[in-house]
Amino acid sequence: DGGITQSPKYLFRKEGQNVTLSCEQNLNHDAMYWYRQDPGQGLRLIYYSQIVNDFQKGDIAEGYSVSREKKESFPLTVTSAQKNPTAFYLCASSIVGDTQYFGPGTRLTVL
Amino acid sequence: QKEVEQNSGPLSVPEGAIASLNCTYSDRGSQSFFWYRQYSGKSPELIMFIYSNGDKEDGRFTAQLNKASQYVSLLIRDSQPSDSATYLCAVGRDDKIIFGKGTRLHILP
Numbered sequence: 066d067g068g069i070t071q072s073p074k075y076l077f078r079k080e081g082q083n084v085t086l087s088c089e090q091n092l093n094h095d096a097m098y099w100y101r102q103d104p105g106q107g108l109r110l111i112y113y114s115q116i117v118n119d120f121q122k123g124d125i126a127e128g129y130s131v132s133r134e135k136k137e138s139f140p141l142t143v144t145s146a147q148k149n150p151t152a153f154y155l156c157a158s159s160i161v162g163d164t165q166y167f168g169p170g171t172r173l174t175v176l
Numbered sequence: 177q178k179e180v181e182q183n184s185g186p187l188s189v190p191e192g193a194i195a196s197l198n199c200t201y202s203d204r205g206s207q208s209f210f211w212y213r214q215y216s217g218k219s220p221e222l223i224m225f226i227y228s229n230g231d232k233e234d235g236r237f238t239a240q241l242n243k244a245s246q247y248v249s250l251l252i253r254d255s256q257p258s259d260s261a262t263y264l265c266a267v268g269r270d271d272k273i274i275f276g277k278g279t280r281l282h283i284l285p
Contacts, residue, residue: 107277155219162271167219
């Protein structure tokens with residue numbers, strides 16, 4: 066059953082904590098992306114990766130970090146430096162330059 | 177700054193009518209154009225993509241692209257209550273895709 070999975074579905078973070086969001090895909094896509102969506106807003110690109118062991122900052126990378134050690138996995142860490150992390154986080158994957166397909170998302174709330 | 181503009185809505189359309197969603201973009205070099213549907217609290221799902229000028233039809237959906245006018249639209253025929261969602265326009269060039277903020281569509285039963 067091919068697709069993109071994200072976990073957890075809901076995540077709660079205390080002030081000053083780092084948290085990591087998981088994204089896995091078995092579509093054999095080279096490119097993976099992380100977006101943030103706030104209520105009534107569009108998707109804003111945080112980081113993207115087109116190949117293992119390489120990634121680039123998107124429009125709002127400050128306070129976030131990623132790794133791409135495996136083709137299938139692209140975890141996102143929300144660090145304590147991110148001052149307003151409450152949002153809906155979406156992971157996507159694609160053949161480079163082609164249609165992006167999204168995972169189900171993780172809703173992060175800061176307590 | 178490359179931009180993709182959509183009317184935020186809500187756009188209210190009677191059930192059975194045609195819903196017309198519009199999108200303009202600023203980058204003349206844009207190569208690929210996508211429409212995604214997003215239900216409240218869910219992730220976006222691809223409805224259609226279009227690369228060439230003209231119309232592309234898939235069931236009740238038709239995407240229209242006019243590169244000279246930098247305009248892409250989505251028509252939904254025989255609108256159903258299940259079509260009520262936010263529709264995101266996305267425009268791509270090389271390896272980058274930029275999303276609009278979406279139009280909320282409400283189908284009136």
